[in-house]
Amino acid sequence: MKPWERIALPVAAGAVIVAIWIAAVHVSGTTVFPLPQRVLAGTQELAGKGVLGSYVRDSLMRVGAGYLLALVAGIPLGIALGWYPLAARSFNPLIQMLRPISPLAWIPISIVLFGVGDEAAVFLIFLASFFPIVTQTMNGVKEVPEMFRLAGLNFGLSAAQLFRRVLFPAALPQIVMGLRIALGIAWLVVVAAEMIAVDSGLGYLIIDARNAGKRYDLVVAGMLMIGLIGLALDTAIRRLETLRALRWGFRHE
Amino acid sequence: MGPRRLELTLDHCVSYPASNSTKLCVSGVNKTFRRDGKSVHVLEDIDLTVREGEFVCILGPSGCGKSTLLNIVGGFTTATSGRVEIDGEPVRGPDPRRIFVFQERGVFPWLTVEGNISFGLFKLPKHERERRVSHYVHMVGLKGFEQSYPHELSGGMKQRLEVARALAVNPDMLFLDEPFGALDSITRLLMRGELLRIWQAERKTILFVTHDIDESVQLADRVVVMSARPATIRTIIDIDIPHPRELSSRRYLELRDGLLDEIGLAHKV
């Protein structure tokens, strides 16, 4: 593939998608679903009112708070579960049972515990990112090759040294992968979190734009913003994987 | 049959009294694993003495249990019965005085060349650490790669790195478990030369597990030939050729053919 194709092909595909979109709107004769240009105008309108920036900021703040809490609680717990097999056997069944419960199913509980507002939203994001971080960290520590552990012991390391100098660095790529998965999920859940009567954020924007006057141009604008920011977050956290000390743990093409 | 049995029950370490030069003594070692509810007998009545500064190869078919023997001597697993003594003391666990070298997969991928070599030197002051690192970087020919990570090195370089990491803590024994098995034949030949050079310079006692007959004849003072599972020692052969060894000399070929016979292989392909 030639270098110019790497740019030209997505641009062409984008043009085709937009064309199909426009054609579909015209053919179906819908008056509700917006044309691309209306979505663009809607985005500009939001930006002009200054709402767009503050919504993006609020969503990012909520995700950041919930995610950081999950990170602070999840990594130590995951390490402990990976390190002590008995702890894993005791707590892992519970964790694996809680994991498939949608963060949405927690909405009633989080409202009881935290009331309506930011805290409940942060709690939901915390829950959503906590489980992948714990599971991935646990597996990372558990799957450190026996050989590394033996080599560490051979050089006379104490248990604490063995952990700090062998197990943690050996598990780090897996932990970072867990952080990446969790960030993706946290961002997915922000919409659910912001459906609990908060009055700002991109998730709120989508629900509000529909309920208050069927402004589907703003609905689609909100969705696109979520998609673009999600992509940016993923790209940013992927950069961690290319750090020299971590690169060995990821297979790159 | 009677006298033989009597001999087997004798304690090897006692019947061959430890002279000053005895480094390692293995006596009546048996090993049985439990796997899927069945017990697998891996090692049977292993007796072996290794002298200080000796280079001993343990030769046997893949999966015969020679690595298990090395793991027991290294202190990573315990024997089901029998005794293992180094310097007259029973082996109780891994010890920095004797370093195990795995195939090149044993280097720590998250550390640079420098970080790997200084891994076991954490008790030394900084300047001494730096001195040793630069000494061994030089010795194994990794100059210029101090800041490289293992995944940026070739297989042979990684293997030399692991040997350097072991030597840096100045152990008096090295255990090598098929260390050159994953290398191409040219690199393997070069690595053998390097190992001999290092061994002659530092006079370590080396226990070297291999399934390669030529490798054992090129390297060892003595070759311990093991049978298939449950592994017993079939014979121990002295390689009485001085280094550097001429690979086409009559004696070399004689010894190699003797080992081929011992393992039960024909001399033709």
Next chain:
Amino acid sequence: MRNSSKLLPLGVFAALTLAWHAAVVSSEQRLLPTPWEVVLGIAELAQRGLLIKYVVASLFRVTWGFAVAALLAIPFGLFLGWYRRGEAAVNPFLQILRPISPLAWIPISILWFGVGDGAAIYLIFLASFLPLAVTAMNAGRNVLDVHLNAGRNFGLSQTQLILRVLYPSVLPQLIVGLRITLGIAWLVVVAAEMIAVNSGLGFLIVDARNAGNRYDLVVAGMLMIGLIGLLLDAGMRSLANLKILRWGRAASS
């Protein structure tokens, strides 16, 4: 050791249940149910015949959404992985769509499918389609050239090459992708059932809260979701353990 390894998880489970009970009893508002009340709640649901009905309804929606997504996404993804130009063209758009929560699609799915099963199934379809397409794309791209060349060497036609080399070599990765995606689909069923459908475990949770703060039923619903999610995951895992697929794990570790 053998006994304690089985007793310990039970002990931890008992301790946590007791802690839960104590926390509820000692709280002032007493909105949240004790474990025993949850058991009674599940019994009540079973007695009224709702438990089976809701579980079946949820599984029905997940099955349809997931199956349709698998049928469309896997060929699509493999096609993209096989033809690199196709991937270059479409991949950026997949990456933008991926971080958009299925919840954000609720307004649009209602617009297109109306309120009911169609919209719910569409949401699950959306949630499953993108991860599956991306997995299939990566799997298709990672087929080893050696294997393809070996296939060509034995004179396989293009169709034979796809059936006898491409398909078996992507299968292990696909199974992993299917497992992860089924987990996601099950997470989304709650969101899907919040759109005015009147059955299913997601509906149960929302309905039990809105109609009279029956938090015992809310938690009962959550437990059922967790248990069934665990069972689905175990089922997919045993699929991955099939003998003909086992090489994929050995090769990747």
